[in-house]
Amino acid sequence: MDSNSNNIVQAKALGKQVPSPEGTLTILDDINLSIKQGESLAVIGVSGSGKSTLLGLLAGLDIPTSGKVVLNGTILNDLDEDGRAQIRNQSVGFVFQSFHLLPGLTALENTALPLELAGSVQAEELAKQKLADVGLSERIHHYPNQLSGGEQQRVAIARAFASNPKILFADEPTGNLDQKTGQRIIDLLFNMNKDNGTTLVMVTHDDALASLCDRKIIMAGGRLTTD
C-alpha cells in the first residue's frame, strides 16, 4: 500500500483492442506499470509498437478495453469523458510532436487556455510568468503562424506547465525540430520538470534522449519488454 501511494500513475493489466476488417486487433496487451511521483520515464520502441496508444491511455485521453489506469489516486475507468477532462485539466500537461497550438489565439491566450478552462482568475498573470520561464516574454502577443517551430514548442511547454500539473506527457516532443533546436527544447523540458517537481513521461525514438531519463521502458508489439 505504501509503495502505491508514491505512485502518480499505475497501469494494471492494461489492454487495448480495436475492431478491424480482419477481426479484433490487439494494440496493447497486458501492460503493468507504475510511475513514481517526480520520476522521469522514457517510452521507446519501434514505430507501431503502441507507444502513443499507451500514452493516451495513461493520460486519460482514451479508455482501455481491459485493465485499469489509476492517475493521481483516481481510477480513470470510472470517469466519464467530462470527468477525465477535468483530471487532464488539473493534473496533466501535454507536449506534442506537432505543437498543437490553437492558431486563432496568441501565445499568451494559448498558454492561458488550460487555466481559463479551469476558471482561474489570474490566468493571464500565470501564463505570462510561464512564457517568461520559457524565454518568450517578448512574443506573448504573437500568433502561432508568426512563431518558428522551436518557439511554438516553447509556447506548448509553457502551456503544459501553466496549470502546475503533477505529470507531463510528451509524445516525441522533438520529432518535428532540427537537432539543435530539439536539444534546447529537451533542456528546457528537463529544467522545467525539475523546477516544478513534475513527473515526466516521454515517448521518444532518440536513445540519447531516453538515457537522460531516470528509467526507460521498451515496447514491442503492444507489450512491455523490460531490458
Added chain:
Amino acid sequence: MNTFKYAFTGLKRDWYSGELRLIGISILIAVACLSSVSFFTDRVRRATEQQATELLAADLVLISSAKIKNEFIDSANRIGLIISLNESFRSVVVKDDQLELAEVKAVDSNYPIRGHLRTSDDLFSEEQINATVPAAGTAWVDSRLLQALQVTLGESINVGAAELIVDKILTYEPDRGGDLFNIAPRLLMNRADLDKTKLILPGSRIKYRLLLGGKSESIDLYRDQLKLDKNENVRVQGIKDARPEIKTALERAEQFLGLAALVSIALAGLAIAMSAQRFAVRHYDNCAIMRCLGLQQREISQIYFYQLMILGLICSLFGCAIGFFAQEGLNQMMIGMTQQSLPKPSWRPVFSGIFTGLITVLAFALPQLMRLRKISPLRVLRKDLTPLPLNNYVIYIVAIIALVLLSPWQSGDISLTIYTVLGLFLTAIVLAVSAKLIIKLLKQLQPKLKMTARYGLANVSRRSNQSVMQIMGIGIGVTVMLLLTLVRTDLLAGWQNRLPDDAPNYFLINIQPDQVEGIQNSLSISLNNDITLYPMIRGRLTKINDSNVSPDDYEDPRANRLAAREFNLSYADTMQDDNRIVAGEWWSKSENIENYFSVEEGIAETLGIKVGDNLSYSIAGQEIKGKVLNLRWVEWDSLNANFFVVSNTDALMSYPSTFISSLFIPDSKRSVLIDLIKQYPSITVFDIDAILKQVRAIMNQVVRTVEFVFIFTILTGIAVLFAALQSTHDERTHEAALMSALGASRKQIISGLIAEFMLLGIITGILSAIAASIIELALAEYVFKMDVVINPLLWLIAPLVCCLIIVATGLIGTRKVLASSPMLVLRKT
C-alpha cells in the same frame, strides 16, 4: 486507363465523404424546385389559354361586316369543327313608349362554343349557368336594358318588326369583354327570329361572326387553309387576347415563381461551389499520387468531368421526379382557382430540369475540380505544393453566365432576371466586404472578452476567409429568405390590398353633370362613404405632333384599333392614387395656361407618344390641342375607374361629358342601387362582381403557390449553410480534440461553438437585414411598382432568426466534431 469506369467507382467511394452528397442534394433541390415551377407554369399557361378561349366563346372567331362566305363554313365543316353563327347590330328596342338603343345579338343553339351564359330571374340577384340560348320568340336582356325600358320579365318588347318576350336577365356572356363602357345594353335573341325583325337590310351595319371550336391541331389547320382577301374585311381572332386584369395577375404569378426558382438555383450553385472546393482540396493528394503513377492531366480532367456528369444526371432525374409530385400538389391547390383541373403536364420541364441540373453542376463545380489537373506530382514530396487558387473572376463569370443562360425560362423576363442575378452578386460582394471589415474591427475586442466569447471570436477571425464565405453564403440565403418573407408579406400584401374586401364591385355610368351632386349626396348618406365621380369625354386622336393619325399607320393590330376608335378622356388636377408617374411631371393647378395631357404608358408606347409631344383630339366636332406632360403607369387591376388619357381641368371642362364612378356595395345594401335607379333612371349600373371574384381567386392562389415554392428556397439556403460548415469541419474536429485534451469539458467546447455561431449569426443577420431592405425597396419601386414600408421588426427578427438557424444548423453540422476523441491529437499531425 478506362477513365469512365474509374470515375464511376470513385463516385461510389466518395459518395460517403459528404461533399459529393451535398453537391448531389443541392442539384436535387434546385432541379426539384425548378421543375415543379416549370411543370406548374406550363400547365397554368395552358389553362390560361383555355380560359382565353372562353373569353372568345370559341377557339377561333371570324368577324366580318358582310355575310360570312359559305366557303369558310364549308371548310370548317370539312375539318370537323363545331360551328356557330351570330349577327350583332345596334337597334332601337321599344317597350310601350320607351325607346332604348341596344346592342342586339342573334345566336344559334351552338352559342357559346366555349364558356357559358349566365342569367338571373331578378335584378342583382343570384345568377345561374345556362346551357341553352333564348328560345325562338324570346329575348334575354341585361340589367341595363331592363332598367332603361322599365320592363319586367314575361312582358314583351319590340325589336324591329319582331315582338319578343323578355324571358331572363342576362348577367354574363363569355365574349362580351372589350370596353365595358362603350357598348350599349345587350339584347340576346334567337337567330330564328332574325328575319322577322326585318332589320337585315342592305346597308345596315351588321357584324357577322363565325365561331369555331375544335382541337388545337384542327384549329391550326383551319387557320392555315384560310385564304383571306385583303379587301374582304374579315378579322380573325385567336386565343391570344385574354382579359387584361387576369393576364397581369398570371404574369405576376409567373414572375414570382420564376424568381424563387432562379434564386434557388443560385443558392444551390453556391452550395455546390463550396462543396466542390473542399472536394478538390481533399483530392489533392490522391491526384498527386496518381500523377506520380503516370496518369495524364487529360485523364484526370476526364475522370472528374464524368463524375460530375453522372452525379448531375442522376440527381436531376430524381429532382424532376420530386418536382413532378410537388407540382401535383400545386395542381390540387389550383383546382380551387380555375374550378377545373389543369391540363396534363407536358414533358418539356423534364428536359429543362435535367439541362438545368447539368449546367448548374458543371458551372459551379467543374471550375473547382479542373484545378486538380494542375496538381504537381512533386506534391508527394512537398505537401505545400498546392495548385494556384482559381481566379475569382473566372468563378463569378462562369456562374453569371450559367444563371443568365438558365433564366429565360424562369421569369420569362430578361430584365427581371438580369436585375436578380446582378442583385445577387452585388449582395454577395457587399456582404463579403462588410463582413471582412466587421471581423477586423471585432478582432480588436478579442483580448477584452471572456473565454468562450474570445474563443468564438478567435475562430471567426482566424478563419476570416472561411467566415466571410460563410457569412456571404448564409447571408445570401437569409437575405433571400427574408426577401421572400417580405415579398410574401409586404409586397403580396400590398398587392392584395389593392383588392381589399371592399374593392369596387359596381360601376355607375352615364351620369349627367347635373346629377353629380345629387348622386354623391344620396350615396354618401346611404353608403356612409364619399364617392368620387370622374368626368368622361369621348374623343378621337387625330394628330400627334402635326402628323395625322390614321389606323393604317400602325402595323400592330392593337394600335390599329386604338387609332381608329373614339376613346374616353377625363380631366383632373390631381392624379388618382392608383396611378404613378413614369416620365415627366404632373401639372399644378395654377400653371394651366396651356392644355396638358397625361397618357397611360402602355398606350403611349403602342401609339408612339412621348413626353413633350403635341396631341390633337377631335371632341364633339371640335379640335383640341395639348402637350403631353407626363406618362402614367396605371394599376388596372385595382378595378377603379381609370383613363388612358387625362387632361388638366381647364382644357376639357367645357366639353360635353358624362360622369362615371366605381364603388363597393356590400350584398346587404344592394337595395341602395335599386333606389338610385328609381331616382335617376338614366344612369346605368354595371355589376363587376364576377370579374372581381376571378381576379381575387387568382391572387390568393398565387400567394399560396409562392409560399409553396418558398420551401425549396429555404432548403437550398440550408444546403449553403451545411456546405459552409463542411468546409471547416476538419479544423473544428481537430480543435475540439485539442481542447478536450487540454481539459475542456463538453459543455465548454459546445459553448465555444455556440459563441462562434452566434457571432456569425448576428453579423449575418444584420447584414442580411440591410441587404433585404435595400433590395425590397428597389423591387417595390422598379418591378412591382408599389409602396412598401420596411418593417422595423426586421432588425430584431433577422439577427435572431440568423442566430437560431446558424446555431441549430451549426450544431447539427458539427455534432461529429463533438464526438471526436481527444486521442486524435496523438494521431494526426
